[in-house]
Amino acid sequence: MSCDVAVIGGGLSGLACALRVAMAGKRVVVFERSSEERYPCNSRIATGVFHVAMNSVSLDPRTLEARVREAVGEGARADLVSALCRNAGRAVGWLRESGGAQFIRGGEAPFYDHVLAPSTIGQVGRPWQGKGADVLLGSLEQKLVAHGGRVLRGHAAAELKMQNGRCIGLRGEGFDVAARDVVIADGGYQNDPVQTKKRISPVPERLVQRNARTGCGDGLQMALAAGAALADRGGFYGHLQSRSALTDDRLWPYPWADELARACIVVGSDGRRIADESRGGVYLANRIAALPDPASAWVICDHLAWEGPGAERHTSPNPLLERMGGALQRAPTIEALAAETGIDAGGLAATIADYNAGLPAWPIRKWPFYALPIVPGITYTFGGIAVDGDSRALREDATPLEGLYAAGSTTGGLEGGERFGYVGGLVKAAVTGLLAAEHICR
Numbered sequence: 262m263s264c265d266v267a268v269i270g271g272g273l274s275g276l277a278c279a280l281r282v283a284m285a286g287k288r289v290v291v292f293e294r295s296s297e298e299r300y301p302c303n304s305r306i307a308t309g310v311f312h313v314a315m316n317s318v319s320l321d322p323r324t325l326e327a328r329v330r331e332a333v334g335e336g337a338r339a340d341l342v343s344a345l346c347r348n349a350g351r352a353v354g355w356l357r358e359s360g361g362a363q364f365i366r367g368g369e370a371p372f373y374d375h376v377l378a379p380s381t382i383g384q385v386g387r388p389w390q391g392k393g394a395d396v397l398l399g400s401l402e403q404k405l406v407a408h409g410g411r412v413l414r415g416h417a418a419a420e421l422k423m424q425n426g427r428c429i430g431l432r433g434e435g436f437d438v439a440a441r442d443v444v445i446a447d448g449g450y451q452n453d454p455v456q457t458k459k460r461i462s463p464v465p466e467r468l469v470q471r472n473a474r475t476g477c478g479d480g481l482q483m484a485l486a487a488g489a490a491l492a493d494r495g496g497f498y499g500h501l502q503s504r505s506a507l508t509d510d511r512l513w514p515y516p517w518a519d520e521l522a523r524a525c526i527v528v529g530s531d532g533r534r535i536a537d538e539s540r541g542g543v544y545l546a547n548r549i550a551a552l553p554d555p556a557s558a559w560v561i562c563d564h565l566a567w568e569g570p571g572a573e574r575h576t577s578p579n580p581l582l583e584r585m586g587g588a589l590q591r592a593p594t595i596e597a598l599a600a601e602t603g604i605d606a607g608g609l610a611a612t613i614a615d616y617n618a619g620l621p622a623w624p625i626r627k628w629p630f631y632a633l634p635i636v637p638g639i640t641y642t643f644g645g646i647a648v649d650g651d652s653r654a655l656r657e658d659a660t661p662l663e664g665l666y667a668a669g670s671t672t673g674g675l676e677g678g679e680r681f682g683y684v685g686g687l688v689k690a691a692v693t694g695l696l697a698a699e700h701i702c703r
Contacts, residue, residue, distance in 0.1 A: 264288045266701060267431055267440035269418045269480050270447035273304035273394075273687060274669030274694035276401035276412075277352075278444050280360060281698030283408035290440075291405070292433065294447070294475070296415035299395065301473040303448055303641060303670070307687055309377030309393035310367065311353050314684045317374040318349040325349065333675065333682030336494055340650030341675040345684060345692050352691040361400030363393070383575045385515055385585070394687075418447075418479070421487040421665070428487060428664035442664050442701050445654070446694060449642035449670040450478025451497065460644060461497055462550040462637075469506045471499065471513040471638035480671045484646045489654045489662050493644030494677030498686060499546040501527075502638035503578070503587035504556055516581040517542065518560050518635050524570035524623045525562040526616055527635070532599070532608025534616075540680070546637040547681040559602060560633040561613070566623040567631050578633060590632040595625075602632045641670040641686055643677035652697035666701070668693035 266282045268275045271293035279289045293300055311318055313325050314332040325346035330337070353375050356362035367376030376382060377393025389395050402412055421443060422430040430439040450456040456478050457465040485491060501519050506512035519542025527535050527545060535558055536548040549558045562571060572579040583589055592598035595613060599606035617624045646667040647655040654665040669690040676684055 262290070262436060263439040264290045265440065266442045266444065267292060267438050268444045268446055269431065270302075270445070270669075270671075271300060271402070271412055272302040272446060272448060272669060272690065273398065274690035275444065275446035276398060276405060277356070277360065277691055278446060278668055278694035278698040279410050280401050280405045280408065281695055282701055283405055283410040284359065285702040287702070289405070289410040290438070291410070291412040292416040292418050292431070292438075293412055293414050294417040299390070300414065301475050303473045303476065304687060304690060305395050305398050306387055306389040306473050307394045308381050309687070310372060311364075311375040311688045311691070312372035312685045313346060313349045313688055314682070315372045317371040318353050318688060319374060322346045329684055332680065332684065334678040334680045336678050337682070338674040341648070344650040344696060345675065345689060348692045348696065349688050352688065352695050355695060356397070356691060359404070360397065361404060362397050385581060386511065387514065418483065421483050423487050426488070426663065428662065442666065444666040444668060444697050445480035445484055445646060445671050446668045447480040447671055448476035449645065450481055451476050451639050451642050453478045457642070460493060460495070461639070461642065462555055463553060464555055467507070467555040467636065468550060469502045469513050469636055469638040471502060472640050476641060476670070480667070481645055484654055484665065484667065487662065487665065488656055489665065490647040490657045491644065492647035492673030494673065495644065496547045496677040496681040497550070497639045497642045498543060498676070498683045499637055499639040500542045501546055501560070501635045503582055504634035504636045505587040506638065507556065507636060509586060511585055512587050513638055515576045516578045516585070516587070517576050517638070518578055518633055520573045520577055521562060521566065521571045521633070522560045522635070525560060525566050525625065526612065527558055527560055528604065528609060528612060530557050530604055532605040532610070532612050534612055543683050544681050546639075549635070550637040550639070556636045558635050559604060560635055561609070561625060562623065562631050563625045563627040564629055564631070565627045566625070569623065582633070588634050591629045593628050593630075595630055598630045598632050604632070643673065643681075645671045645673035647674055648672045648693070650696070651700040652693045653700065666697040668697050
């Protein structure tokens with residue numbers, strides 16, 4: 262088999278890249294590991310919200326850059342920050358004009374300005390079939406085929422072909438491909454227990470996989486074997502799920518406990534706080550995942566908070582959690598709550614006293630008191646193949662590895678860091694896929 266461009270992975274970044282190069286007249290083939298017609302991938306089951314670090318993609322690039330730098334902290338590659346912010350709005354426009362995407366405003370918050378239609382916002386479960394992201398991937402593939410491109414299902418790439426330091430194609434079981442350029446776009450490594458244990462959690466089986474469960478890091482391993490560098494600022498994008506989701510598949514992706522946790526306290530079995538809750542759900546999920554037992558944390562609140570931030574959004578636990586069968590403990594006193602949960606009573610009482618003394622917006626005083634057992638839910642990993650602002654794969658010396666590109670959540674160097682900064686999986690996929698294609702076309 263031969264082509265101008267070989268793309269590994271048929272998610273949003275892979276299909277966007279493939280369509281763009283096909284529109285430029287190049288012969289492109291997408292190699293998708295799954296043999297299913299509507300193969301599972303994170304972008305297909307996503308809610309479809311395009312934002313940049315929880316900001317509207319319509320903001321001017323200078324403002325977006327400042328907000329992304331604040332979100333991801335020191336250490337992110339400057340060219341990746343700039344590339345994302347300068348091209349986010351353009352990528353959304355390209356998806357609408359060339360990819361067939363339909364966008365609506367999904368809510369009052371600015372990050373809901375561009376949501377794929379039909380929207381799944383406000384719906385419980387995983388109603389992705391026929392919804393915005395699923396429809397978009399179908400449209401991208403249809404347009405790709407119309408421009409002469411192909412998507413080969415059931416074709417799992419296993420190795421990159423190298424010659425004199427340049428990538429010249431790929432191999433898989435039963436097929437061999439010659440290509441001038443190869444683009445790796447097969448997602449993160451969240452479903453690889455070996456890699457997640459090494460970089461994310463000592464007990465990865467105690468994390469809820471709130472994803473399509475197809476991201477095994479194959480592309481990352483192939484790139485490293487070919488001489489590419491790893492860019493890993495640490496961490497993952499995820500949320501605080503009910504601990505019941507470990508055994509009940511209905512309880513992901515929603516409800517989550519992020520807003521409630523941010524407003525109140527998160528403690529371990531010793532009754533002591535685990536981290537600074539004000540930093541939000543993604544930060545807390547990462548900190549809890551690093552514990553010896555990631556399924557040992559509890560959100561503690563009182564009745565007023567349960568009725569307030571506990572019911573703030575359609576994703577919140579009140580009233581969805583109990584309605585869907587998730588575990589929740591309530592008691593008339595803190596001592597009784599500790600007895601029911603097994604949390605150290607002295608530690609919990611002291612923690613709540615210290616917390617209330619700080620005059621928080623949501624003190625823990627009004628009975629009944631609630632304890633929500635939580636566990637981190639992981640969507641995708643932040644670490645991946647080192648790339649530059651054109652999505653070119655980089656060697657350890659930061660020079661481009663000729664003929665090799667990477668896009669989407671298989672890339673690293675932007676998200677993560679001490680703050681576990683998150684910029685948005687869909688917008689990163691669209692931008693990096695588009696930039697890889699345009700560099701190839703140049």
